[in-house]
Amino acid sequence: MKVRDFLLERYFAKYEFTVEHMLSPSDCETMGMEDLLSGSDSEVLDLWRNLKLSYTEARGHPLLLKEIASRTGVTSEEVLEINPEEGIFLTMNALLDQDDHAVILSPSYQSLYEIPKSLGCEVTRWYLKKENGSWRLDIPFLEGAVRENTRLVVLNFPHNPTGFLPSLDELTEVLDFCAKKGIFVFSDEMYRGLEYDSEKRLPSVPELYKKSAALGGLSKTYGLPGLRTGWITSRDPWLLDRVASLKDYTTICASAPSEILAIAALRRGDELAGRCRAIVIENLHRARKFFLDRSDRFEWFEPRGGSTAFPRLLGNQSVKDFCENAVKERSLMILPDFVFDVDWNHFRIGMGRKNFPEALEVLGEFLEG
Ligand SMILES: Cc1ncc(COP(=O)(O)O)c(C=O)c1O
Missing domain, CATH: 3.40.640.10 (Type I PLP-dependent aspartate aminotransferase-like (Major domain))
Structure with a gap:
């Protein structure tokens, strides 16, 4: 079987564990094993102890x-x-x-x-x-x-x-x-x-x-x-x-x-999903405001679910260069649209993590130059 490189996964492999700030992950805030187990019922705890x-x-x-x-x-x-x-x-x-x-x-x-x-x-x-x-x-x-x-x-x-x-x-x-x-x-x-x-x-x-x-x-x-x-x-x-x-x-x-x-x-499950959804929704409010406040530089497209959104970079600069410069200048990873095999000058943001506001702040500083 011949299969092309997985562009998104290669991009993450290059930056995920080397940059300081991530604006684009699609997973949601994780938790420690102790936290997961400490809230579990006795049947699960027995399964774990006797594993x-x-x-x-x-x-x-x-x-x-x-x-x-x-x-x-x-x-x-x-x-x-x-x-x-x-x-x-x-x-x-x-x-x-x-x-x-x-x-x-x-x-x-x-x-x-x-x-x-x-x-x-x-x-x-x-x-x-x-x-x-x-x-x-x-x-x-x-x-x-x-x-x-x-x-x-x-x-x-x-x-x-x-x-x-x-x-x-x-x-x-x-x-x-x-x-x-x-x-x-x-x-x-x-x-x-x-x-x-x-x-x-x-x-x-x-x-x-x-x-x-x-x-x-x-x-x-x-x-x-x-x-x-x-x-x-x-x-x-x-x-x-x-x-x-x-x-x-x-x-x-x-x-x-x-x-x-x-x-x-x-x-x-309901508790864990509810926790992730609350983080995404809070971050969505921030993201919407951030991008709408800068409508001369970005076009915002409203999401309805999931952890990601896909705004567009306006102007003449290619989103690929924009993302590369963000890594070089601010150690900020932003996912450009070529990893989805489209050339629309869009980029993905990921709103599932608690540190999203910090990443957004770094984006703001990067834009100011
Ligand atoms: C739409 C979609 N399907 C499947 C997967 C694969 O999930 P996992 O990374 O947990 O294997 C992903 C991961 O980003 C995804 O976004």
Whole structure:
């Protein structure tokens, strides 16, 4: 398999642990292991104390599968524990063959289109539209893009990097169209639970449409990326079995300590997600004000969920140079849009961490020169 470098991950690998300030991470404020365990129930604490570092059950710890199922509207049998990035890789491998066509909501986290491409598929990127300072879904484009050989539509709501979230009516329209055409849907739901208005939270796609798989995980909404724990849910038993078989060639089974900590996290899931959401919302107010106050230099696009937003740099300077200079002059990492394979002079900001206000202040100083 030949696959291009993952531009975003290479950019993070270069700067994440060397710069002083990060304006663009997509994960949310993490917590210490002691904090996680100290608030856990006695069953979880017993599991932790008696933990053996053996291989684990390939599908995932039964108690973890149960917690995931209760949050995603499927049964435990319809869940497979995976590492999130692995979930994209394996599900695409299970679903797609050479010469299939896939339509990918874009701009997009690269693996969502790069893995299909590496499998020899044709890929159409379905871009969100900009409208009056926010983002919009272009459903007629999707309808026009579908061909005889279209096997897959890839969704990602709340969306990285724009923070876009459609209405339930819009999502239903997309799924009804896919049902009519017999197309499978892969729904990346890594940011589900970070909607700013909880009433706008969408059902997980497998609850609405059988021919689908959803990806979720602990990295963003729950602030625990170091556990490397996620899940694929699907009401299609063939697909889940196939992904489970492919997992024998990647990780085989999950890390034993991570599984128990993941059970601890999901049993306190509402509390953990609520904490991350509160941080994002507070930072969003600051970010909106910062960028709107500087409307001669930036165009602000309002997000509706997730931890990221995707403003535009105005003027003649390329965003790539802008970001490079920020690293050089202020040790401030900002993520330019080329890592999403677009050239729109946008950049991502990440509002999930408590130190976001400091990073924003450093950006302010950088702008003043
Ligand atoms: C949309 C999306 N999907 C999947 C992932 C992968 O998650 P993880 O880094 O926990 O493997 C990310 C990470 O940034 C993401 O933004």
